[in-house]
Amino acid sequence: MPVNHDFDVIIIGGGITGAGTARDCAMRGLKVLLIERSDIATGATGRNHGLLHSGARYAVKDSESAEECIRENKILRRIAANCVEVTGGLFITLPEDADSGFGLDYQATFLEACNKAGIEARAISPREAIQMEPSVNPTLIGAVVVPDGSVDPFRLCSANVTDAVLHGAKVLVYTEFLDFIREGDTILGVKVRDSRTGETAEYRAPVTVNAAGIWGHGVAAKAGVKIGMYPAKGALLVFGHRVNNVVINRCRKSADGDILVPGDSVTVIGTTSTKVPFEECDHMEVTPDEVKLLLREGCALCPSLASTRILRAYAGVRPLVADDSDPTGRSISRGIVCLDHETRDGIKGFVSITGGKLMTYRLMAELATDAVCRKLGVNKTCTTAETPLPGSMDGRIESVSKRFEGKPSAGQKGAAGRQGDMVGKIRFDTDADKQLVCECENVTLAEIKYAVRELGVSNLEDLRRRTRVGMGTCQGTLCIRRAAKALAEALGKPEMAEKLAADYLDERWKGMRAVGWGDTLREMEFMQRVYKFEKPYSYDEV
Amino acid sequence: MQETNISAKNFEQCQKCSLCETVCPVMANNPKYAGPKRSGPDGERYRLKNGIFFEDSLKYCLNCKRCEVACPSGVRIADLIQQARIDYGRKAPKLRDMMLASTDQMGPLAGAFAPIVNFSLGLAPVKGLMHATIGVDKHRTLPKYSSETFVHWYKKHAEAAQDAYKKQISYFHGCYANYNYPQLGKDFVAVMNAFGIGVQLIPEERCCGVAKIANGMIAAATRDAKINIEAFLRSVKEGREVVTVSTTCTLTLIEEYPELLKVDNSEVRDHISLVEQYLYKGIASGELKPVWKDGFKARAAYHCPCHQERLGWGIFTTELLKMIPGMELIELESNCCGIAGTYGFKKENYKVSQAIGKPLFDNIAAVAPDYVACECETCKWQIEMSTGVPVKNPVSILAEALDLEKTAAANRK
Ligand SMILES: Cc1cc2nc3c(=O)[nH]c(=O)nc-3n(C[C@H](O)[C@H](O)[C@H](O)COP(=O)(O)OP(=O)(O)OC[C@H]3O[C@@H](n4cnc5c(N)ncnc54)[C@H](O)[C@@H]3O)c2cc1C
Ligand code: SF4
Ligand code: SF4
Numbered sequence: 001m002p003v004n005h006d007f008d009v010i011i012i013g014g015g016i017t018g019a020g021t022a023r024d025c026a027m028r029g030l031k032v033l034l035i036e037r038s039d040i041a042t043g044a045t046g047r048n049h050g051l052l053h054s055g056a057r058y059a060v061k062d063s064e065s066a067e068e069c070i071r072e073n074k075i076l077r078r079i080a081a082n083c084v085e086v087t088g089g090l091f092i093t094l095p096e097d098a099d100s101g102f103g104l105d106y107q108a109t110f111l112e113a114c115n116k117a118g119i120e121a122r123a124i125s126p127r128e129a130i131q132m133e134p135s136v137n138p139t140l141i142g143a144v145v146v147p148d149g150s151v152d153p154f155r156l157c158s159a160n161v162t163d164a165v166l167h168g169a170k171v172l173v174y175t176e177f178l179d180f181i182r183e184g185d186t187i188l189g190v191k192v193r194d195s196r197t198g199e200t201a202e203y204r205a206p207v208t209v210n211a212a213g214i215w216g217h218g219v220a221a222k223a224g225v226k227i228g229m230y231p232a233k234g235a236l237l238v239f240g241h242r243v244n245n246v247v248i249n250r251c252r253k254s255a256d257g258d259i260l261v262p263g264d265s266v267t268v269i270g271t272t273s274t275k276v277p278f279e280e281c282d283h284m285e286v287t288p289d290e291v292k293l294l295l296r297e298g299c300a301l302c303p304s305l306a307s308t309r310i311l312r313a314y315a316g317v318r319p320l321v322a323d324d325s326d327p328t329g330r331s332i333s334r335g336i337v338c339l340d341h342e343t344r345d346g347i348k349g350f351v352s353i354t355g356g357k358l359m360t361y362r363l364m365a366e367l368a369t370d371a372v373c374r375k376l377g378v379n380k381t382c383t384t385a386e387t388p389l390p391g392s393m394d395g396r397i398e399s400v401s402k403r404f405e406g407k408p409s410a411g412q413k414g415a416a417g418r419q420g421d422m423v424g425k426i427r428f429d430t431d432a433d434k435q436l437v438c439e440c441e442n443v444t445l446a447e448i449k450y451a452v453r454e455l456g457v458s459n460l461e462d463l464r465r466r467t468r469v470g471m472g473t474c475q476g477t478l479c480i481r482r483a484a485k486a487l488a489e490a491l492g493k494p495e496m497a498e499k500l501a502a503d504y505l506d507e508r509w510k511g512m513r514a515v516g517w518g519d520t521l522r523e524m525e526f527m528q529r530v531y532k533f534e535k536p537y538s539y540d541e542v
Numbered sequence: 543m544q545e546t547n548i549s550a551k552n553f554e555q556c557q558k559c560s561l562c563e564t565v566c567p568v569m570a571n572n573p574k575y576a577g578p579k580r581s582g583p584d585g586e587r588y589r590l591k592n593g594i595f596f597e598d599s600l601k602y603c604l605n606c607k608r609c610e611v612a613c614p615s616g617v618r619i620a621d622l623i624q625q626a627r628i629d630y631g632r633k634a635p636k637l638r639d640m641m642l643a644s645t646d647q648m649g650p651l652a653g654a655f656a657p658i659v660n661f662s663l664g665l666a667p668v669k670g671l672m673h674a675t676i677g678v679d680k681h682r683t684l685p686k687y688s689s690e691t692f693v694h695w696y697k698k699h700a701e702a703a704q705d706a707y708k709k710q711i712s713y714f715h716g717c718y719a720n721y722n723y724p725q726l727g728k729d730f731v732a733v734m735n736a737f738g739i740g741v742q743l744i745p746e747e748r749c750c751g752v753a754k755i756a757n758g759m760i761a762a763a764t765r766d767a768k769i770n771i772e773a774f775l776r777s778v779k780e781g782r783e784v785v786t787v788s789t790t791c792t793l794t795l796i797e798e799y800p801e802l803l804k805v806d807n808s809e810v811r812d813h814i815s816l817v818e819q820y821l822y823k824g825i826a827s828g829e830l831k832p833v834w835k836d837g838f839k840a841r842a843a844y845h846c847p848c849h850q851e852r853l854g855w856g857i858f859t860t861e862l863l864k865m866i867p868g869m870e871l872i873e874l875e876s877n878c879c880g881i882a883g884t885y886g887f888k889k890e891n892y893k894v895s896q897a898i899g900k901p902l903f904d905n906i907a908a909v910a911p912d913y914v915a916c917e918c919e920t921c922k923w924q925i926e927m928s929t930g931v932p933v934k935n936p937v938s939i940l941a942e943a944l945d946l947e948k949t950a951a952a953n954r955k
Contacts, residue, residue: 240587241553241554242590242591265587265590265591307545307547307548308549308554309555413595439558442595472587473556473557473583473587477558517543518546519547519554519557523558526559
């Protein structure tokens with residue numbers, strides 16, 4: 001078994017927390033190894049709502065979180081311009097909210113709390129709100145504008161990984177943490193297995209960081225440490241196009257299905273919150289009751305959702321942590337939890353970073369890296385709040401698009417939107433390169449080749465996360481064979497194409513099944529006709 | 543739960559089956575055009591995300607609506623494309639586009655000097671000049687302007703007699719019959735009168751606006767649309783149905799007004815019909831009694847204009863023409879002629895326009911009819927220019943085939 005001593009720090013988990021920590025550590029000059037059992041952003045990071053919180057949602061109940069959010073919100077707009085969209089957000093008050101004690105009095109409390117936390121919030125009239133966001137429920141009686149936005153979780157995670165690699169980090173995807181190498185109370189490294197080949201290996205470093213999200217519970221257990229994690233499932237529905245251009249929230253106590261976020265070419269309603277057993281975290285399915293609830297609440301924010309096509313449903317698990325000070329484990333913190341297991345549990349060389357949010361990842365990474373540096377005796381300050389991420393050095397799609405000679409094509413604009421200033425690395429050499437593979441999402445052959453070349457892709461799901469291929473209205477029906485062929489060829493394994501496509505369609509099918517009616521059902525019929533599923537599905541199944 | 547899925551112009555109902563792409567005449571002939579699916583529903587999704595995704599190439603769409611006829615999901619593809627051009631293509635229209643589009647303003651101007659205009663338009667040096675300066679293709683024979691407008695003729699020769707008829711209709715003559723081909727209007731009056739129907743004009747009639755819409759002059763088109771619809775409403779209230787002779791004007795009045803110009807026509811749209819539909823229904827129900835000329839003989843090839851395909855009313859024309867004894871009617875395979883209003887007149891579109899029409903021209907040459915029967919005026923220009931075979935409007939064919947006097951006598955009782 002190969003043993004490797006070359007690292008200062010090993011990070012377990014390639015979600016946003018692990019990616020951000022890898023970047024921060026690498027930028028502070030540490031030799032970093034990041035391991036992820038699947039592809040990057042396949043845990044909660046790939047299955048969340050993508051809201052760039054202003055903090056307003058927490059302002060009344062948890063001013064600390066609110067302040068954290070607005071600080072990070074402002075930082076992300078600077079350093080991750082290509083991953084966030086500054087859409088603005090509305091907190092609306094509906095007549096029925098007034099009946100349940102969340103009327104305009106509450107709005108006043110809310111406004112005051114926002115302003116106290118440093119969140120610019122301003123009440124506007126219902127008419128102004130409708131002007132600002134025409135899709136909003138027109139029966140609203142009040143609205144507050146806040147600096148909410150949306151964030152593309154995958155792009156953010158990928159940009160952090162890319163920058164970590166640029167700073168010398170080694171990233172191993174499809175590499176699963178199995179166990180620790182330990183000597184007495186000291187963690188010396190990790191045993192891992194390549195989940196594609198089954199081969200095992202060992203890596204050593206003086207510090208290991210547990211950034212495995214909800215699975216961090218199990219990782220800590222291997223070190224004999226208990227973190228009281230609380231797996232909270234959240235379900236979401238994706239609508240076929242941008243219904244709203246401004247985030248819409250309800251101005252009341254946080255509840256299920258009360259946020260509508262426009263992200264990339266779609267709109268997403270979410271979310272629910274249910275405690276699930278740890279065993280279920282790997283197999284999330286959205287139930288019919290969740291779909292109903294989300295639709296009902298969504299329509300209260302934006303009535304046209306009642307007739308808008310739903311592309312698919314998905315769910316993720318929040319890595320929430322029970323408060324250490326509460327022995328019953330019932331009091332849940334939404335805050336960041338950074339644990340030095342030496343001071344907490346007497347285990348040396350081991351740090352856990354969890355809790356928090358997607359959009360506070362940078363701060364989480366800073367705290368974790370500070371802890372690592374303390375252990376290593378390294379004295380370097382954090383610079384991630386000032387240093388833009390790759391892809392975000394040159395603003396957004398508008399400025400990036402100007403880099404092309406002549407008028408950019410639809411595929412080039414699509415790529416500029418997704419890859420930001422990295423678009424220069426995409427080579428539109430031949431006519432075939434300029435051709436669209438995925439027409440719904442404007443993905444060219446050139447962008448696919450780039451993703452395979454530079455972004456570490458080994459299957460169509462990986463490719464989807466990096467390019468949006470197959471994420472549009474037809475969910476891959478039209479393009480996935482073309483994409484599979486292009487990918488298989490780029491990987492030098494043309495015989496794999498068939499299997500790549502089949503795996504991809506299986507996964508899409510799952511997400512469509514939960515919302516299989518209306519136009520989505522027609523699409524499923526069409527998909528089935530095109531690909532002749534071996535087992536025809538029956539109507540009762542959907 | 544969701545009862546229906548709906549979206550603006552049904553763009554989200556697109557299943558991405560790509561059928562529309564197989565029927566788009568431009569996509570087959572112009573590699574610069576992304577085609578109906580991508581320009582329509584696909585493009586719309588991304589335009590909603592960011593206007594930067596508007597593509598200039600949308601201008602190549604003919605608005606022939608063949609894609610809409612083919613679409614199994616009811617997506618109003620061509621409307622989506624026209625709407626996007628209105629919403630995002632903000633560049634000011636060129637002088638050339640404005641000249642071609644203002645059929646009602648150029649008409650009166652050119653009409654007053656018709657002999658000079660027609661003469662100079664026919665001469666090579668002037669044609670060359672237009673190609674270079676305003677971008678009207680030099681291969682084009684421009685529509686001729688007539689020296690006496692239809693309306694002028696009507697006032698002088700027909701108006702006085704109309705009130706005597708028991709039944710009355712309002713005639714929306716359109717710009718073409720008025721300025722370019724008054725004979726069509728005259729034939730219309732003759733046929734209607736023979737059937738015992740009085741023809742009233744609509745004093746407020748404005749250009750339907752199709753050319754203005756195509757060339758981005760939306761405010762002017764909307765103003766005209768409102769005036770037309772109000773006038774139609776008065777006519778309908780006074781018991782006169784609105785009868786038209788142009789397929790494109792009719793499609794515009796019925797479909798584009800509410801869809802693109804947001805002008806509500808719900809109270810009048812069921813009272814607007816094309817003359818062929820109007821006559822066929824009347825004859826089929828026995829209300830109108832035609833008496834045909836003895837010994838009429840003709841071999842005609844019917845070309846169904848794209849907008850007639852979209853309206854789905856071509857069947858009225860063919861059934862009507864088949865009623866004529868001595869008429870051998872050959873129905874040509876459906877194919878766009880390539881002109882699409884003012885599209886084919888533009889220098890940049892000439893080649894594509896001819897390539898699109900080629901299968902039709904070849905087909906006509908193979909059939910070798912006495913003439914082509916077609917309801918559309920722009921198809922007429924294109925087909926006559928490209929094949930040399932004359933094109934007749936069905937109304938004019940009826941005027942020839944009917945024994946007008948005997949028909950008048952039969953319908954008087
Ligand atoms: C429904 C929902 C909605 C949300 N909405 C928002 C929002 O709008 N805004 C916001 O800011 N936050 C939101 N969040 C929170 C946010 O998604 C999470 O806080 C964040 O993504 C957590 O990232 P992470 O890297 O800590 O965990 P994860 O993304 O779960 O990463 C953990 C990684 O560890 C890997 N791993 C697990 N076990 C092993 C092993 N044995 N070996 C190697 N790797 C392993 C997993 O594969 C995974 O990739 C939402 C969360 C949910 C569930
Ligand atoms: S209207 Fe005609 S030219 Fe335009 S996209 Fe449809 S089929 Fe093609
Ligand atoms: S024919 Fe209709 S459903 Fe099919 S791709 Fe075209 S627009 Fe979409």
